[in-house]
Amino acid sequence: xxSLRTVRNRKPSLVTLALAGSAVAVxxxxxxxxxxxxxxxxxxxxxxxxxxxxxxxxxEGGRATASRASQANRAxxxxxxxxxDPASLVSPASLISPAGAARDSIVLLAKARTPRQIAxxxxxxxxxxxxxxxxYLNRLWQRESGWSKYAYNPYSGAYGIPQALPGSKMAxxxxxxxxxxxxxxxxxxxxxxxxxxxxxxxxxxxxATGWY
Numbered sequence: 001x002x003s004l005r006t007v008r009n010r011k012p013s014l015v016t017l018a019l020a021g022s023a024v025a026v027x028x029x030x031x032x033x034x035x036x037x038x039x040x041x042x043x044x045x046x047x048x049x050x051x052x053x054x055x056x057x058x059x060e061g062g063r064a065t066a067s068r069a070s071q072a073n074r075a076x077x078x079x080x081x082x083x084x085d086p087a088s089l090v091s092p093a094s095l096i097s098p099a100g101a102a103r104d105s106i107v108l109l110a111k112a113r114t115p116r117q118i119a120x121x122x123x124x125x126x127x128x129x130x131x132x133x134x135x136y137l138n139r140l141w142q143r144e145s146g147w148s149k150y151a152y153n154p155y156s157g158a159y160g161i162p163q164a165l166p167g168s169k170m171a172x173x174x175x176x177x178x179x180x181x182x183x184x185x186x187x188x189x190x191x192x193x194x195x196x197x198x199x200x201x202x203x204x205x206x207x208a209t210g211w212y
Contacts, residue, residue, distance in 0.1 A: 115147045115161055115181040122185060126193050137199035140206055141188070149181045162188025 113121075119137060123130050144163040145151035152159050152167075159167025160177070161184045170177035173187035196202040196212070206212040 115149065115185060118182050119185050119189070122189060123199075126189055128198060133199045136203040137192075140199060140203045140212065143206070144212075149179060149184055160184040160188075162191060164188070164191070 116138065119141075120130055120134055123133055123137070141147055141161055144158075145161050147161055149161055151161065151163065153163065156165055157167070158165040160170060161181060162170075164170045164184075164187060167177065170184055170187040173190065174180060174183035177183045177187065192199055192202045192212075196205060202212045
């Protein structure tokens, strides 16, 4: 009785057999699907190399999606209300180095100097003291031309800030003597240095004679 009962207890039930059969079927199906996925479709319709597949969904639907995304991106950039790319907000002015900006500022200031400022800066080159000589030079050329580089005396033919006679004499200081204040002042200071020695003496002579 004992042996028979033990054998009878070891006999599997119908439910157990059904469950085991289902498990085998599921395992077989899964194995077949995995094998098909690993093998891939055969023939000309096989998928292209991975490097040739664009990012995103593969196939016509994926390409259409990528195309629509590209068009939307271009439309947002063309739209006035679209958010601008931070890189596009960099102005050309911000690309200029501080040293370059300072150099350009100095050049602009130099170009904007008045004839009087040019003369003051030039006086030390002739070994004169600005504090002692500039006031006489200012009086002299204020009376002669009003510091105008286009001043012309129709009676004598004198021309420019220093009233060179004739004006073409100033060509020795530069070819642009007709319109450049620096060239005219350079020539005028050379003339004063050679003839009178200093602006003070030139002014005193002009006071005494009416010319210098």
